[in-house]
Amino acid sequence: MNTASLELSHSLLQTIDSLFIKNNIAKYFKDIFVVILVILCFPILYISFWIFASIICFVLHKSFSKNINFTNAEEYRQSRIAYDEALPIALENEIIFSKLKEISKIKYFLVYPIQLMYLPFRWYCRDVKKEFEKLDAPKREGSLFRSISEEELWERRTKAYRYKL
């Protein structure tokens, strides 16, 4: 065998080896970089999502709280319509998230910012309901007439007509 060709094949093997090692190291570092990127990015993304959800929550809460107090019949009617629209959203959201909490707590905490965005609906419903209850007459014992509660009055209406008074 020719020694020159042997040296050539040996150096070729060395080159291939070094290339292979180099590629592997590069791939390793690339993977590490991706992992580090994911590890670093996920909390940043999650925190950004939280901040975004909190801002939405704050803006919605602020805009909803403007419609809680009513001073006339028309404002009351508008509040009642808004309440009727917000209540199913709040209830549906509550059911979905309580089910998710039962299934997996990790998933629940991951999507918690979404629930945060729905919280103003729940707060609005709670606060406006208190305002509606204030319209109810105090209970009187032995009364000839039966006082109709605000809720019953609204439910017995055929349609949300404008009030005359």
Added chain:
Amino acid sequence: MFDTAYKFNYQGHTKTPTQPYLKLHKFSFKCRFNHKYIIRVEEYEYKVFVIKFYLKNHEQSEKKYQLLSGLNDAARVIATSIEAMIWLYKKDNLSSFGFIGANSENEDIGNTKRFKLYVRIMLNLFSPDFFEHNEYQTNSAYLLLNKQNSEEYDNLQKVIEELFIKYYDMSL
């Protein structure tokens, strides 16, 4: 709903010392069939107005509140009576209103057809913001208690109830 009312005339009020009510207000209007209607509003103490209406042709009848006109014009006639109520309220925003849904012939006095209709109208047109809604189905009576006035007079509802018992033959 009940938006189209007839134009009515306020005929003034008379003081009624011999009657349980303080004043008697009268309104009149003509329907599209040229029949004249009278809205009679009895004003009691504490600004309580009891609304009644009848066809002028039935004025002499004892059953004038029970008879049906047969003109199929109830919606506009009732709407006109409501406009009269609103007119009175605008004159004095401490007014409370009451009415009884009279029974037709062969109908029981409790929860009458008229009462059911009037109650539905009250629920739709008068908000709980200004009035406390009270019903007494046994005698088909309804009371729109002015919230502002009831803040002024404690026990106003009790007083009005006594008034209903005394003058409208109602009991618990």
